[in-house]
Amino acid sequence: MNFSGISHFRRRLANPEAALPYAILGLASGAITAVLMIAFRLALEWPLAQWLPQGSSENFESLERHWHFLLPVGGALLLGLALSFIQPADRFTGIPHVIAALHNGRGRLPFKNMVVQFFGGLLALLSGQSGGREGPAVHIGAAASSLAGSRLRLPNNSLRVMTACGTAAAIAASFNTPIAGVIFAMEVVMMEYTVAGFVPVILAAVTATTMSQAVFGDVVFLPSSQIAMNSLLELPFIAFLGAICGALSGLFVLIQKRCLALINQPILLRLALAGLLTGLCALIAPEVLGIGYDSLQATIEGQYSLWFLLTLMALKLFATAVSCGLGMPIGIIGPSLLVGAFAGGALGGLGAQWVPSLAAEHSFYVLIGMAAVMGAVLNAPLAALLALIELTHNQSIIFPAMLAVTAAQLVHKELFGLQSAHQTTLQATQQAVRANPLTLALLRTSAAALMDRNLRHVAQHLGAAEQEKLLETPVRWLVITNAEGQRIIVHREHWFPFVSELTLPADETVDLLATLENRRRAAAFDINGTLMEALETMNQEGLDSLFVRNPFQRQGPLDEGIITREALSDHYNLPIRF
Numbered sequence: 082m083n084f085s086g087i088s089h090f091r092r093r094l095a096n097p098e099a100a101l102p103y104a105i106l107g108l109a110s111g112a113i114t115a116v117l118m119i120a121f122r123l124a125l126e127w128p129l130a131q132w133l134p135q136g137s138s139e140n141f142e143s144l145e146r147h148w149h150f151l152l153p154v155g156g157a158l159l160l161g162l163a164l165s166f167i168q169p170a171d172r173f174t175g176i177p178h179v180i181a182a183l184h185n186g187r188g189r190l191p192f193k194n195m196v197v198q199f200f201g202g203l204l205a206l207l208s209g210q211s212g213g214r215e216g217p218a219v220h221i222g223a224a225a226s227s228l229a230g231s232r233l234r235l236p237n238n239s240l241r242v243m244t245a246c247g248t249a250a251a252i253a254a255s256f257n258t259p260i261a262g263v264i265f266a267m268e269v270v271m272m273e274y275t276v277a278g279f280v281p282v283i284l285a286a287v288t289a290t291t292m293s294q295a296v297f298g299d300v301v302f303l304p305s306s307q308i309a310m311n312s313l314l315e316l317p318f319i320a321f322l323g324a325i326c327g328a329l330s331g332l333f334v335l336i337q338k339r340c341l342a343l344i345n346q347p348i349l350l351r352l353a354l355a356g357l358l359t360g361l362c363a364l365i366a367p368e369v370l371g372i373g374y375d376s377l378q379a380t381i382e383g384q385y386s387l388w389f390l391l392t393l394m395a396l397k398l399f400a401t402a403v404s405c406g407l408g409m410p411i412g413i414i415g416p417s418l419l420v421g422a423f424a425g426g427a428l429g430g431l432g433a434q435w436v437p438s439l440a441a442e443h444s445f446y447v448l449i450g451m452a453a454v455m456g457a458v459l460n461a462p463l464a465a466l467l468a469l470i471e472l473t474h475n476q477s478i479i480f481p482a483m484l485a486v487t488a489a490q491l492v493h494k495e496l497f498g499l500q501s502a503h504q505t506t507l508q509a510t511q512q513a514v515r516a517n518p519l520t521l522a523l524l525r526t527s528a529a530a531l532m533d534r535n536l537r538h539v540a541q542h543l544g545a546a547e548q549e550k551l552l553e554t555p556v557r558w559l560v561i562t563n564a565e566g567q568r569i570i571v572h573r574e575h576w577f578p579f580v581s582e583l584t585l586p587a588d589e590t591v592d593l594l595a596t597l598e599n600r601r602r603a604a605a606f607d608i609n610g611t612l613m614e615a616l617e618t619m620n621q622e623g624l625d626s627l628f629v630r631n632p633f634q635r636q637g638p639l640d641e642g643i644i645t646r647e648a649l650s651d652h653y654n655l656p657i658r659f
Contacts, residue, residue, distance in 0.1 A: 092640070095528070095530035097525040097526055100280055102239075103280060106239060107246050107281030111289045113229055113247070114246075114251055114254065117222060118221070125138070139373070139374055142367035150364055153210055155356075157353055157359070158356065160208070163201075163204075172348065176503050184524070187611065189237075190223060191224075195225065202410045210356070210370075212401060212415070213411060215415055221251065222289075224247070225247060235609070236611075237614065238524065238611045239527070245282050246285035248266040249265065249266035249283075249289075253293070254289040254290060254292070258468050259283075259471070261464050261467040272516040320485065322446060323487065323488030323492075326453035327497075334500075336406065337406035338406070338505050339406065341509035355403055369393070380423060381426075383443045397419050397423065401416035405502070414455065417455045418454070421450035421452065421454030422448075449478070449485045453485040453488070456489060458501065466486055523611060527610070528609075528610050532641075534640075536560050539551070539561055559576050561593055561600075569602055570601050570643055575599040576593075602624060608631045625647070627643070628643060629642045
């Protein structure tokens with residue numbers, strides 16, 4: 082693409098309603114993310130399949146007993162030692178990092194953090210830490226998409242969309258769940274639903290799913306035939322199951338929150354403690370180690386007893402919450418599914434004993450519990466419900482799952498008064514996210530979409546020749562650079578009457594800054610910035626105007642313009658002062 086072509090593409094992206102350019106970004110983000118997800122998954126599963134018994138990448142429990150303790154402890158020590166040589170800012174990883182960058186960091190995710198997440202996540206999961214690969218996947222996919230956009234110097238508002246595309250593509254490729262990936266990106270990361278935003282995110286999810294299926298096949302993650310509720314009389318029990326799942330998610334976040342209080346302690350000490358506690362849990366039940374999808378399948382098939390399910394539920398919840406709270410670079414989506422599955426399996430077994438004539442199939446309650454805990458822990462009820470449909474290919478389960486997920490949300494938020502696990506991490510790291518409608522609206526649009534390009538640069542001392550040119554084509558804004566390098570702007574309604582009445586001899590000039598009234602100082606602003614950044618710059622500088630320019634432009638007509646506080650007010654029908 083030549084310079085004029087890429088410049089036109091950037092200008093189109095400044096407007097969030099530009100469907101075709103954003104569709105192209107969605108396809109590109111999906112492909113980039115899929116390649117990295119395939120590489121990450123192969124780098125994780127191949128070594129485990131070579132080392133673990135029976136060639137299974139999940140079979141940690143078949144290792145000799147001493148490895149159940151030594152593996153997570155040794156891996157945590159090695160990871161903590163490596164991370165201790167890395168700057169704290171470069172160690173922030175996972176979905177909370179993506180959310181913070183999207184809302185507070187202009188959608189830019191640093192390359193160093195992505196590298197730390199890729200290799201740190203691999204080492205953590207290879208050593209059997211209790212976590213999922215979805216958190217690392219989201220960070221890697223979102224960061225790679227953002228970095229690609231940054232490399233092309235795309236507007237910051239489009240980087241936010243590319244980050245969401247990478248998120249959706251990562252979830253879609255990890256679970257073979259494109260719809261759930263889209264909703265997760267909008268519900269958890271973007272924190273808003275827009276019609277224009279869906280197009281690129283959907284294309285990214287479809288692209289990543291296609292490429293992932295081409296490598297790993299179109300596998301139904303949790304085949305469950307068409308199990309369904311036996312009777313409407315089960316609904317109270319399902320609501321009770323949802324409430325229990327909400328209590329479990331609340332306990333998860335509370336443990337995580339207590340561990341986050343140690344965030345200022347040395348990383349080696351924190352990860353060593355996480356590995357030690359995980360190893361102790363694994364001595365009791367080695368199924369705690371790793372991602373645990375083999376244990377999930379065994380639970381669905383009813384291979385575990387009631388007491389073993391309760392033990393696994395408690396240990397998996399504790400080990401994962403502690404590990405995430407202490408800074409282990411792992412995900413919580415997979416473990417939340419497992420905790421819900423263990424809880425659903427245990428309560429389903431009890432229900433079958435108490436009222437066998439009404440109870441549905443055992444796996445029915447396992448699946449309901451999965452959706453309920455995932456929805457509450459992530460504060461993503463819709464994503465959890467859609468994930469359940471795509472993971473099982475069973476639509477008949479959605480009606481009772483809606484009740485359980487809602488009950489879990491109510492208990493988690495109203496009874497415990499807690500936010501999601503990711504928002505809890507952001508609060509602990511003092512990276513609170515602003516997600517009000519005004520902020521989101523301003524973040525969606527680039528300054529290039531709103532700036533007034535009808536301007537002309539003039540010298541401070543105006544001569545007769547320049548006066549004639551100004552009157553021939555009167556622009557809306559005059560831009561005058563003073564001796565200190567500051568740009569002073571004057572609107573046509575203030576400069577035109579004065580200049581049109583001015584009579585200048587050929588050898589004389591007039592000082593415009595000394596004679597024109599209603600002058601405004603305009604701070605310089607990057608053309609790739611969002612309107613939210615423009616407003617923040619105005620407030621920080623105590624100004625009402627910005628001179629927008631492209632600092633990297635080296636050829637072609639200069640793309641520059643003026644943004645005023647009044648223009649922002651008129652565009653969004655808001656008060657002039659914010």
